[in-house]
Amino acid sequence: MTEIGLVGAYIRGTYTGTPTRVAKLLKKQKGICPQCKQHFTPEDLIEVDHIIPKSKGGKDTYNNLQALHRHCHDVKSKNDYLYDWHL
Secondary structure: OOHHHHHHHHHHOOOOOOOHHHHHHHHHOOOEOOOOOOEOOOOOOEEEEEOOOHHHOOOOOHHHEEEEEHHHHHHHHHHHHHHHHHO
16 A cells, blocks of 8 residues: 555545544544644554643543644643643
8 A cells, every 4th residue: 555545544544553543533634733734644653632631621532632643742741731830
């Protein structure tokens, strides 16, 4: 499968190597990381993030979840922590 075909399979949720939750989020996001606005590639490490952290009352629902590159998730989590620390 070509790289474009593989990413398309991720987005359509038909690639069997992608967990269902991640595949649904990738499809919803049209294959784009909302943090950096870059397209995901097959080599990327993808993590599921709570838009509103559970520690702030965020729910574990698809409306509150997003797929992020691992490094984008690290930055967002650090910023969430620093914001809480300064309050």
